[in-house]
Amino acid sequence: xxxxxxxxxxxxxxxxxxxxxxxxxxxxxxxxxxxxxxxxxxxxxxxxxxxxxxxxxxxxxxxxxxxxxxxxxxxxxxxxxxxxxxxxxxxxxxxxxxxxxxxxxxxxxxxx
Amino acid sequence: xxxxxxxxxxxxxxxxxxxxxxxxxxxxxxxxxxxxxxxxxxxxxxxxxxxxxxxxxxxxxxxxxxxxxxxxxxxxxxxxxxxxxxxxxxxxxxxxxxxxxxxxxxxxxxx
Numbered sequence: 001x002x003x004x005x006x007x008x009x010x011x012x013x014x015x016x017x018x019x020x021x022x023x024x025x026x027x028x029x030x031x032x033x034x035x036x037x038x039x040x041x042x043x044x045x046x047x048x049x050x051x052x053x054x055x056x057x058x059x060x061x062x063x064x065x066x067x068x069x070x071x072x073x074x075x076x077x078x079x080x081x082x083x084x085x086x087x088x089x090x091x092x093x094x095x096x097x098x099x100x101x102x103x104x105x106x107x108x109x110x111x112x
Numbered sequence: 113x114x115x116x117x118x119x120x121x122x123x124x125x126x127x128x129x130x131x132x133x134x135x136x137x138x139x140x141x142x143x144x145x146x147x148x149x150x151x152x153x154x155x156x157x158x159x160x161x162x163x164x165x166x167x168x169x170x171x172x173x174x175x176x177x178x179x180x181x182x183x184x185x186x187x188x189x190x191x192x193x194x195x196x197x198x199x200x201x202x203x204x205x206x207x208x209x210x211x212x213x214x215x216x217x218x219x220x221x222x223x
Contacts, residue, residue, distance in 0.1 A: 030210065031210055033210065033211065033212075035212075040217075041216060041217075042202060042214035042215055042216045042217055043155070043202070043204075043212070043214045044214070045211050045212060045213070048210065048211055088154060088155070090212075092210045099157060099160060099168075099170065100145075100157070100206075100210060100212060101157065101171070102147070102154045102155040102156075103154050104152060104153060104154035105154050
């Protein structure tokens with residue numbers, strides 16, 4: 001079973017708009033991470049937020065974490081066509097061995 | 113880019129044949145993982161390793177075995193491939209931070 005579940009499953013926006021993706025998880029975590037996957041490629045790490053953090057920024061990315069609601073959101077501001085990809089949240093449940101568990105992902109399409 | 117190489121990148125085989133996928137890293141990271149990716153399921157952990165000869169099962173380990181005889185190599189073996197094991201397999205590595213670095217994937221088709 002998946003720990004993280006992203007919402008929406010797919011998102012289509014115009015270039016320049018903001019894109020928001022949400023992730024919910026089931027158990028307590030050490031950290032939550034977001035990854036991007038371009039078609040036919042491996043996943044690339046975007047950002048990690050620890051369980052004691054509430055918000056983190058990296059360039060055009062903003063991640064929030066609400067451990068009371070067991071949820072996180074990824075905001076991409078001023079989207080570009082190059083942001084078209086699948087985005088996955090991943091959680092480290094802290095059970096030892098760093099068994100990071102991934103959600104099914106959100107497919108983002110940014111129209112030029 | 114993290115030095116992770118998966119081989120083969122593409123393989124077509126028949127049901128019942130053994131298959132071994134190899135993951136090689138040049139980063140000297142302690143942890144290595146095998147995931148499979150299927151539509152609608154995201155990535156699911158098959159096995160992982162936390163050191164040489166130290167491995168543990170993941171979420172979907174049935175039908176798979178792994179070995180790690182050297183820090184840099186992590187092998188995934190399907191003893192007798194089945195059509196349900198048709199998938200894209202990803203190797204990943206990490207250190208204690210938990211951030212994973214992924215290979216480019218190995219696409220396996222079992223006919």
